[in-house]
Amino acid sequence: MALLAVENVYKSFQGFLALAGVSLEVAEGSFHALVGPNGAGKTTLFNVITGRFPPDRGSVIFQGKPITGWPTHRVARLGLAISFQRAQPFASMKVREAVTLARLGYAGATFHLLRPLGAFTEALDAAREALAKVGLEDQADRRVSELPLGDLKRLDVAMALVAKPKLLLLDEPLAGLSRAERRRMVGFIRELLRREGVTLLFTEHDTEAVLELADRITVLHQGRVLVEGNPEEIRHDVQVRAAFLGGTA
Amino acid sequence: MRLGLLFLGLLLLGPILSEYGLKLVSEALILGLYAMAFNLLFHQAGLLSFGQAAFFGVGAYAMALLVSRAGWPFLATLPVAVLASALVAFIIGFLSIRLTRIYFTMLTLAFAQLLYAVAHKWYAFTGGDNGITDLRPAGILGESLPFYYLTLLLFALGVGFLAALERSPFGYALRGLRDNRARAEAVGVDGFRHLLLAFVLSGALSGVAGFLQGALQRSVFPDYLFWTRSAEAIISTILGGSGVFLGPAVGAAAFLFLRVLVQANTEYWPFFLGLLLLVMVLFFPRGLAGVWENLAGWVARGVRRGAAGG
Numbered sequence: 001m002a003l004l005a006v007e008n009v010y011k012s013f014q015g016f017l018a019l020a021g022v023s024l025e026v027a028e029g030s031f032h033a034l035v036g037p038n039g040a041g042k043t044t045l046f047n048v049i050t051g052r053f054p055p056d057r058g059s060v061i062f063q064g065k066p067i068t069g070w071p072t073h074r075v076a077r078l079g080l081a082i083s084f085q086r087a088q089p090f091a092s093m094k095v096r097e098a099v100t101l102a103r104l105g106y107a108g109a110t111f112h113l114l115r116p117l118g119a120f121t122e123a124l125d126a127a128r129e130a131l132a133k134v135g136l137e138d139q140a141d142r143r144v145s146e147l148p149l150g151d152l153k154r155l156d157v158a159m160a161l162v163a164k165p166k167l168l169l170l171d172e173p174l175a176g177l178s179r180a181e182r183r184r185m186v187g188f189i190r191e192l193l194r195r196e197g198v199t200l201l202f203t204e205h206d207t208e209a210v211l212e213l214a215d216r217i218t219v220l221h222q223g224r225v226l227v228e229g230n231p232e233e234i235r236h237d238v239q240v241r242a243a244f245l246g247g248t249a
Numbered sequence: 250m251r252l253g254l255l256f257l258g259l260l261l262l263g264p265i266l267s268e269y270g271l272k273l274v275s276e277a278l279i280l281g282l283y284a285m286a287f288n289l290l291f292h293q294a295g296l297l298s299f300g301q302a303a304f305f306g307v308g309a310y311a312m313a314l315l316v317s318r319a320g321w322p323f324l325a326t327l328p329v330a331v332l333a334s335a336l337v338a339f340i341i342g343f344l345s346i347r348l349t350r351i352y353f354t355m356l357t358l359a360f361a362q363l364l365y366a367v368a369h370k371w372y373a374f375t376g377g378d379n380g381i382t383d384l385r386p387a388g389i390l391g392e393s394l395p396f397y398y399l400t401l402l403l404f405a406l407g408v409g410f411l412a413a414l415e416r417s418p419f420g421y422a423l424r425g426l427r428d429n430r431a432r433a434e435a436v437g438v439d440g441f442r443h444l445l446l447a448f449v450l451s452g453a454l455s456g457v458a459g460f461l462q463g464a465l466q467r468s469v470f471p472d473y474l475f476w477t478r479s480a481e482a483i484i485s486t487i488l489g490g491s492g493v494f495l496g497p498a499v500g501a502a503a504f505l506f507l508r509v510l511v512q513a514n515t516e517y518w519p520f521f522l523g524l525l526l527l528v529m530v531l532f533f534p535r536g537l538a539g540v541w542e543n544l545a546g547w548v549a550r551g552v553r554r555g556a557a558g559g
């Protein structure tokens with residue numbers, strides 16, 4: 001059974017059809033890439049999956065349970081964590097605080113009114129661990145507002161990882177990173193997530209990284225699934241060259 | 250620690266204050282608590298409520314009605330005042346929090362004005378614009394010094410609670426929602442329920458302030474619910490600075506003392522207030538408390554530089 005199934009999802013914005021009947025299955029333990037040109041509807045599909053807005057039609061099924069139209073916080077607590085394309089973690093906090101809050105959020109444990117955040121040692125430990133995974137452990141006491149974009153991106157990923165998610169959604173995890181940072185992030189995603197058995201659904205414009213990381217690729221174009229297959233098949237698909245690779249490959 | 254010193258200072262201040270001084274400082278503490286409650290929503294949660302007078306007024310009227318109509322002892326009305334204002338906040342919050350920004354602000358204003366209209370017109374129950382008078386608490390709380398200590402106690406409890414709240418997971422969740430609501434919800438924070446609880450807590454603390462103010466003034470009038478009351482919380486917060494924890498309380502004290510000073514000498518208090526707010530917003534957006542922090546920073550740096558130079 002697929003960990004996540006998206007069935008015939010439609011979503012339009014003021015008459016503009018952003019998703020026109022998208023179906024997708026993410027197998028447990030797989031690294032599934034969602035690719036396509038700008039405006040293809042990738043982020044919109046992520047938003048539908050995480051409940052940021054409900055689809056006009058169609059359904060989202062996670063672990064065999066329909067979660068269509070669930071509010072975002074409930075979806076997150078099921079173990080479905082996301083890192084956003086535009087990483088804007090909590091700007092008024094320190095790095096450690098943002099990740100600790102995330103940990104408590106996933107656990108539904110933010111209704112403590114009197115104990116200080118610093119007394120939640122289990123959450124602090126989990127935060128430290130997640131920061132170490134993305135290589136930000138020595139930045140834990142910095143203000144989020146002082147971080148450069150590359151670090152913000154990694155912090156946002158840490159805020160997803162700290163959930164110990166069953167399904168991790170990464171929306172363009174390499175966007176805005178320098179070449180060195182990209183290599184590092186790709187290596188990190190491959191080794192670490194494999195070791196922990198996390199299932200990954202991600203979007204990325206970096207073709208090289210996609211072909212390196214993914215074992216399943218879905219190509220989205222103008223709100224429709226153009227083709228789906230393993231990296232080898234996709235690489236040789238002519239249609240895809242036109243839409244996704246833009247003829248450069 | 251710093252809070253403890255502040256409370257201790259205010260405790261020791263009691264016996265040296267004149268009758269008039271006690272009344273003035275009590276009023277500053279009450280307005281301070283009210284403004285701090287407003288700022289829980291404004292600064293931490295990022296919600297501009299223009300309807301705080303609703304909770305202030307409900308707390309005051311709950312006290313006044315029970316004392317004057319049902320003969321309850323003054324202190325016994327405190328839990329009812331808290332619960333009544335919390336309940337009203339729950340209802341208003343439930344209906345307005347789903348709306349965004351300006352609509353939220355307008356709706357809170359509308360609800361407060363609605364309650365004002367009710368208090369104003371419902372003579373049989375509230376006495377209309379005759380208000381409810383003769384509310385001097387029986388026993389020693391009718392005297393200025395014991396009443397000052399009661400006010401100080403409730404102020405300290407309220408401010409201590411807000412200080413703890415700011416550092417708690419709940420406080421962080423509110424800040425997360427303010428910084429980036431979509432991100433906060435994506436890490437499992439239920440935005441609506443957190444904001445609603447913040448609204449209720451802010452309402453309850455405002456109710457405590459109203460409860461005290463009614464007893465201090467010995468009377469409650471519909472203007473307790475009028476929008477200018479809501480504005481007083483906002484003005485105090487702008488004056489003192491919303492970004493510093495005690496800023497709104499500092500602003501409340503400054504607001505009252507300036508009003509007394511200006512009103513004693515001229516008739517142009519609203520003009521002065523307007524000018525002052527303009528100067529604060531344009532030149533000192535972090536408020537008086539922000540100015541103080543800057544000064545302290547300069548002094549500290551100056552001392553260090555001086556020491557290094559010497």
Ligand SMILES: Nc1ncnc2c1ncn2[C@@H]1O[C@H](COP(=O)(O)OP(=O)(O)OP(=O)(O)O)[C@@H](O)[C@H]1O
Nearest residue numbers: 013014018036037038039040041042043044045085
């Ligand atoms: N909230 C919204 N309101 C209106 N239009 C939207 C909204 N979100 C997305 N769209 C539109 O839907 C289409 C798909 O956008 P989406 O962000 O999903 O694309 P994408 O595949 O993620 O692109 P990119 O690679 O640039 O991130 C775009 O035309 C976009 O303008």
Ligand SMILES: [Mg+2]
Nearest residue numbers: 042043044085
């Ligand atoms: Mg996108």
